[in-house]
Amino acid sequence: MTDSMQYDYFGAYGGRYVGETLRPALDRLAAEFEEAWSDPLFHRELLKIRTTWIGRPTPLLFAENATRALGGARIYVKMEGLAHTGAHKINNAVGQALLAKRMGKRKVIAETGAGQHGLASAAAAAKFGMGCRVYMGEIDMARQRPNVFAMEMMGTEVTAVKSGARTLKDAINAALREWASAFPDTHYIIGSALGPSPFPEIARRFQSVVGDETRAQMREIGGEISALIACVGGGSNAIGFFSPFIGESRPRLIGVEAGGRGTGPGDNAVRMSGHAARVGVAHGYKSRFLMDNDGQLLPSHSISAGLDYPGVGPQLASLGESGRIEFVSAGDGEALAALRFFARHEGVMFALESAHAGAAAMRLAPTMKSSESIVVNMSGRGDKDLFITAKALDRDNWIGFLRREVDNG
Numbered sequence: 001m002t003d004s005m006q007y008d009y010f011g012a013y014g015g016r017y018v019g020e021t022l023r024p025a026l027d028r029l030a031a032e033f034e035e036a037w038s039d040p041l042f043h044r045e046l047l048k049i050r051t052t053w054i055g056r057p058t059p060l061l062f063a064e065n066a067t068r069a070l071g072g073a074r075i076y077v078k079m080e081g082l083a084h085t086g087a088h089k090i091n092n093a094v095g096q097a098l099l100a101k102r103m104g105k106r107k108v109i110a111e112t113g114a115g116q117h118g119l120a121s122a123a124a125a126a127k128f129g130m131g132c133r134v135y136m137g138e139i140d141m142a143r144q145r146p147n148v149f150a151m152e153m154m155g156t157e158v159t160a161v162k163s164g165a166r167t168l169k170d171a172i173n174a175a176l177r178e179w180a181s182a183f184p185d186t187h188y189i190i191g192s193a194l195g196p197s198p199f200p201e202i203a204r205r206f207q208s209v210v211g212d213e214t215r216a217q218m219r220e221i222g223g224e225i226s227a228l229i230a231c232v233g234g235g236s237n238a239i240g241f242f243s244p245f246i247g248e249s250r251p252r253l254i255g256v257e258a259g260g261r262g263t264g265p266g267d268n269a270v271r272m273s274g275h276a277a278r279v280g281v282a283h284g285y286k287s288r289f290l291m292d293n294d295g296q297l298l299p300s301h302s303i304s305a306g307l308d309y310p311g312v313g314p315q316l317a318s319l320g321e322s323g324r325i326e327f328v329s330a331g332d333g334e335a336l337a338a339l340r341f342f343a344r345h346e347g348v349m350f351a352l353e354s355a356h357a358g359a360a361a362m363r364l365a366p367t368m369k370s371s372e373s374i375v376v377n378m379s380g381r382g383d384k385d386l387f388i389t390a391k392a393l394d395r396d397n398w399i400g401f402l403r404r405e406v407d408n409g
C-alpha cells in the first residue's frame with residue numbers, strides 16, 4: 001500500500017499509445033484504482049476472496065529430492081499453480097473484477113491466448129455476478145477447446161477473432177477496440193503486466209501477492225533467498241514475484257524466456273536475452289517487441305502458449321536494461337525435460353510455461369553453494385497441458401487413446 005505511483009513510463013518504456021477515445025477511460029481507471037488501493041475495505045474484500053476462493057496463500061515447497069539430485073543450491077518452489085483455475089492469472093483477474101464492480105461496471109471483457117486468462121476472468125465474473133465476453137483468436141479457439149468449454153460453462157461468451165493471424169495479438173487488439181466503445185459499463189481485464197498505462201502497474205500490484213507471500217514464507221523458515229526465477233511471457237507472474245525485491249540489490253532476479261525450437265526468426269519468443277527484438281509500440285505501450293521494420297509484430301513460437309507473445313511488459317524491459325533483472329532463455333526440449341524432472345522427483349507437474357523457469361533452476365543450482373537458495377515460481381500447474389505433453393512424451397499411447405475416444409463417441 002506504500003507503492004509510489006509509477007504511471008506512464010518505466011524508464012524508456014510503457015506509456016499510453018492509444019486513440020483519444022480511450023484516454024478518459026484510462027484516466028478514470030487510474031484514479032479509481034488508486035482510490036480502491038488506499039481503501040482498507042477494498043483490501044478486506046480482496047483478502048476474503050483470496051483466502052476463501054483462490055486458495056491463498058499458496059504453499060512454498062522445499063524441493064528436497066530435486067535439490068539432492070542436482071547438488072548445489074537448495075531449490076524451493078512457489079506453488080502458484082495451486083491457485084484456483086490453475087495459475088497465477090486469477091490474482092489479476094479477481095483484483096480487476098473487484099475493481100470493476102466497485103466502479104459500477106456490469107460487464108468485463110478479456111483477451112486470451114491459450115485460455116488461462118480467459119478462464120480466470122470467466123471464473124471471477126461468474127463469482128461476482130458480472131457479464132463476461134472473452135476475445136480469442138479463431139486459431140487458438142480450435143487449439144484450446146477444453147478452455148473454451150470451461151469458459152462457456154461459467155457463462156462467458158467466447159468471441160472468435162478472425163483478423164490478422166487469428167491469435168493472441170489480434171485478440172488484444174479486438175478487446176481494446178471493443179472497450180473503446182463500451183467502457184461506460186464495461187471493464188477490460190488485460191491479462192498480463194502490459195498494455196497502456198495504468199494496466200502494467202495494476203497487474204503488478206495484484207500479482208505482488210506472490211512475491212509478498214514468498215518473502216514471508218522464506219522468513220518463516222529462516223532462509224535467505226539467493227535467486228528468484230520466473231518465466232516471462234507478458235511478464236505478470238515474474239513482476240509480481242520479483243516485486244518486493246526490485247528496490248533491493250539482492251536476491252538475483254532471473255527471467256526466463258521461451259527459446260522455442262531454435263534461434264531463427266519465428267522459432268522462439270526471445271525479446272530480452274537475444275538481439276532479435278527492437279524497441280517499438282504495440283498494444284498501447286512502448287517496449288521491446290519482435291517486429292519488422294514497419295512495426296508489424298512477427299510470429300513467435302514456444303511449446304508453451306503462455307510464453308508465445310511477441311512483446312514484454314514495460315517494467316521488465318526497463319529492469320532488464322538496467323541490469324536489475326537478468327534474462328535467459330530455455331528451449332522447448334529443456335522445458336519438457338524439466339517438467340519430467342520435477343514430476344519424477346517432487347510429484348509436481350509444472351505448467352509448460354513454468355517448466356522454463358524450472359529448466360533455468362536446473363542449470364543454475366549445481367553452480368551454487370549448498371548454503372544458497374533458489375526459489376522458482378511455478379506459475380501454473382500442468383493439467384492444462386496434457387494434450388501437448390502427452391503427445392510429446394507418450395505419443396503412441398496418447399494418439400491411440402484419442403482415436404478410441406473419437407470412435408466410441
Ligand SMILES: *Cc1c(COP(=O)(O)O)cnc(C)c1O
Binds near residue numbers: 089235236237
Ligand atoms: C499466461 C501464463 C504465463 C505467462 O504470462 P505472464 O504474464 O508472463 O506471467 C506463465 N505461466 C502460466 C501458467 C500462464 O498461464
